[in-house]
Amino acid sequence: MxxxxxxxxxxxxxxxxxxxxxxxxxxxxxxxxxxxxxxxxxxxxxxxxxxxxxxxxxxxxxxxxxxxxxxxxxxxxxxxxxxxxxxxxxxxxxxxxxxxxxxxxxxxxxxxxxxxxxxxxxxxxxxxxxxxxxxxxxxxxxxxxxxxxxxxxxxxxxxxxxxxxxxxxxxxxxxxxxxxxxxxxxxxxxxxxxxxxxxxxxxxxxxxxxxxxxxxxxxxxxxxxxxxxxxxxxxHELDLLRTAVHLAKGCYKGQETIARVHNLGHPPRRLVLLDLDGSEHTLPPAGAEVRAGERVVGRVTSAQLHHEEGPIALAVLKRTTDPAAVLEVVDGNERWAAAQQVIVAPDAGQVVGRRQGGFLRGPRA
Missing domain, CATH: 3.30.1360.120 (Probable tRNA modification gtpase trme; domain 1)
Structure with missing residues (x-):
C-alpha cells in the first residue's frame, strides 16, 4: 500500500x-x-x-x-x-x-x-x-x-x-x-x-x-x-523560516529565492489568523474568498471551531493588505465577518541594512 x-x-x-x-x-x-x-x-x-x-x-x-x-x-x-x-x-x-x-x-x-x-x-x-x-x-x-x-x-x-x-x-x-x-x-x-x-x-x-x-x-x-x-x-509567506530553513547552509535548489526575498525583498503574500463571526453557525471552506470591501485580498486555507476561541481560520492574504482593514469571508451567498490577527507582517523580509529587532528575529539565545 x-x-x-x-x-x-x-x-x-x-x-x-x-x-x-x-x-x-x-x-x-x-x-x-x-x-x-x-x-x-x-x-x-x-x-x-x-x-x-x-x-x-x-x-x-x-x-x-x-x-x-x-x-x-x-x-x-x-x-x-x-x-x-x-x-x-x-x-x-x-x-x-x-x-x-x-x-x-x-x-x-x-x-x-x-x-x-x-x-x-x-x-x-x-x-x-x-x-x-x-x-x-x-x-x-x-x-x-x-x-x-x-x-x-x-x-x-x-x-x-x-x-x-x-x-x-x-x-x-x-x-x-x-x-x-x-x-x-x-x-x-x-x-x-x-x-x-x-x-x-x-x-x-x-x-x-x-x-x-x-x-x-x-x-x-x-x-x-x-x-x-x-x-x-x-x-517566508508562512513563517516557515523559523523551523524549516537554515539561512546559512550551502547551495540547494531554491536557495537563491530564499536568500533574495529574506535579504532584499518581501514575500508577496502573508499568513494571518482570522477570528470569524460565529453567528452563522457554519465555517467557510478552504478556498473561500477574503475581501476588503469589494476587493479580493486572499483566500481561507483552513477553518475549524475551537473549543475556547470559537470559529477561527488561517488565510493567506496579499502582503499589502492593511492589517487594520475590515475583512469579510465570502463563499457563494454565505458571508462571515472576520477580524485579522497578523502572523507575518506586511514589511517582513528585506533584512539587509536593517537592525535585527521588531518582528524579525533570529534564533533565541
Missing part, C-alpha cells in the same frame, strides 16, 4: 466515527463530539488522532543525512536520534514542493508526509541517489501514524515531535512579537506504529478526530503542507 486515494482506516469502524473529507479523507473527522474530543486531546494524556492516511518514506545508508542536507532547505547532518525537525524540498524558483516531518533513529531517517506528497517525494529522492550510499523506500504499507499532544503508551516506534514554534539554528522568525507565540501552548507528536497493529495499539486509547487536531493547529498558527501551501508558496 502507499498513501493513495481510496484508503479507509480500520478505525472508521469505531462507534460514532464520521469520515473526514479533502486531504484527510480515509480517517475520522470526529467520533460524535468534536469539541469534547478537542478538549480531551489537549488535556487528557494518551488521547490519539488517527493519521494513518499519511505517508512514510525512509532513507537508510551512511550518507543519508548529508545527502538530504544537500537537497533540502535544512541542515540535517548531526541530527540527534529522536530529535524532530522539518525540511523543505523546493523548486528552482523557491516554491515549496514537499515539506516532510523528519526524525532519525540513528540508522534510518523517517520522513512523515501528507498523503499527496508521498509518491512524488519518494520518486524524486530515488532519482537523485546517483552513486551515494543511500536507499529510499516508501514504507507506508508497513507503518501508520498516530497524532497526540505527548507520548503515547505502546507507541514504541519512531516518534516525531513538532519543533514549532521554536526558532531552529539558522532559522528566523517572521511572526509579530507582541506577546508570547500562541504555538507555545501546543505540543504535537506523530508516532509511528506498525500498520498491522493499528487497531490493537489503539484499542484502549481515547480517540479524537482530525477536526480536533486541526483546531489546535490553526490556533497555534501552524501551517500545513497542502492546506496553507499552493503551487506559488514560498516559505
Amino acid at each position: 502507499s498513501a493513495v486515494t481510496g484508503y479507509r482506516s480500520p478505525l472508521l469502524a469505531r462507534p460514532g466515527a464520521v469520515e473526514a473529507g479533502g486531504a484527510d479523507r480515509g480517517v475520522a473527522a470526529h467520533y460524535g463530539d468534536p469539541l469534547r474530543e478537542q478538549r480531551a486531546l489537549e488535556r487528557t494524556p494518551g488521547t490519539v488522532v488517527d493519521l494513518s492516511h499519511k505517508g512514510v518514506v525512509t532513507v537508510t545508508g551512511p550518507d543519508r543525512l548529508s545527502w538530504l542536507t544537500t537537497l533540502s532547505s535544512q541542515v540535517l547532518t548531526g541530527l540527534a536520534p529522536g530529535q524532530g525537525t522539518e525540511t523543505l524540498f523546493l523548486s528552482v524558483q523557491g516554491r515549496i514542493e514537499t515539506a516532510p516531518h523528519v526524525v532519525d533513529d540513528g540508522a534510518t531517517t523517517w520522513l512523515i508526509t501528507e498523503a499527496g506528497e508521498t509518491a512524488p517525494l519518494a520518486g524524486w529522492l530515488e532519482s537523485m541517489r546517483f552513486a551515494l550510499r543511500v536507499e529510499v523506500a516508501d514504507r507506508t504499507a508497513d507503518w501508520a501514524v498516530l497524532g497526540a499532544t505527548g507520548p503515547v503508551p505502546g507507541a514504541d516506534g519512531p516518534s516525531w515531535r513538532d519543533p514549532w514554534p521554536g526558532i531552529a539554528p539558522g532559522g528566523w522568525s517572521y511572526a509579530h512579537p507582541e506577546g508570547p507565540h500562541p504555538g507555545e501552548r501546543r505540543t504535537w507528536w506523530e508516532h509511528l506504529v506498525p500498520r498491522a497493529e493499528l487497531e490493537v495499539r489503539t484499542r484502549d486509547l481515547p480517540l479524537a478526530g482530525v477536526w480536533a487536531a486541526e483546531a489546535l493547529r490553526i490556533a497555534a498558527w501552524r501551517p500545513r503542507w497542502g492546506a496553507e501551501t499552493d503551487e506559488r508558496t514560498i516559505p
Whole structure:
C-alpha cells in the first residue's frame, strides 16, 4: 500500500466515527463530539488522532543525512536520534514542493508526509541517489501514524515531535512579537506504529478526530503542507523560516529565492489568523474568498471551531493588505465577518541594512 486515494482506516469502524473529507479523507473527522474530543486531546494524556492516511518514506545508508542536507532547505547532518525537525524540498524558483516531518533513529531517517506528497517525494529522492550510499523506500504499507499532544503508551516506534514554534539554528522568525507565540501552548507528536497493529495499539486509547487536531493547529498558527501551501508558496509567506530553513547552509535548489526575498525583498503574500463571526453557525471552506470591501485580498486555507476561541481560520492574504482593514469571508451567498490577527507582517523580509529587532528575529539565545 502507499498513501493513495481510496484508503479507509480500520478505525472508521469505531462507534460514532464520521469520515473526514479533502486531504484527510480515509480517517475520522470526529467520533460524535468534536469539541469534547478537542478538549480531551489537549488535556487528557494518551488521547490519539488517527493519521494513518499519511505517508512514510525512509532513507537508510551512511550518507543519508548529508545527502538530504544537500537537497533540502535544512541542515540535517548531526541530527540527534529522536530529535524532530522539518525540511523543505523546493523548486528552482523557491516554491515549496514537499515539506516532510523528519526524525532519525540513528540508522534510518523517517520522513512523515501528507498523503499527496508521498509518491512524488519518494520518486524524486530515488532519482537523485546517483552513486551515494543511500536507499529510499516508501514504507507506508508497513507503518501508520498516530497524532497526540505527548507520548503515547505502546507507541514504541519512531516518534516525531513538532519543533514549532521554536526558532531552529539558522532559522528566523517572521511572526509579530507582541506577546508570547500562541504555538507555545501546543505540543504535537506523530508516532509511528506498525500498520498491522493499528487497531490493537489503539484499542484502549481515547480517540479524537482530525477536526480536533486541526483546531489546535490553526490556533497555534501552524501551517500545513497542502492546506496553507499552493503551487506559488514560498516559505517566508508562512513563517516557515523559523523551523524549516537554515539561512546559512550551502547551495540547494531554491536557495537563491530564499536568500533574495529574506535579504532584499518581501514575500508577496502573508499568513494571518482570522477570528470569524460565529453567528452563522457554519465555517467557510478552504478556498473561500477574503475581501476588503469589494476587493479580493486572499483566500481561507483552513477553518475549524475551537473549543475556547470559537470559529477561527488561517488565510493567506496579499502582503499589502492593511492589517487594520475590515475583512469579510465570502463563499457563494454565505458571508462571515472576520477580524485579522497578523502572523507575518506586511514589511517582513528585506533584512539587509536593517537592525535585527521588531518582528524579525533570529534564533533565541
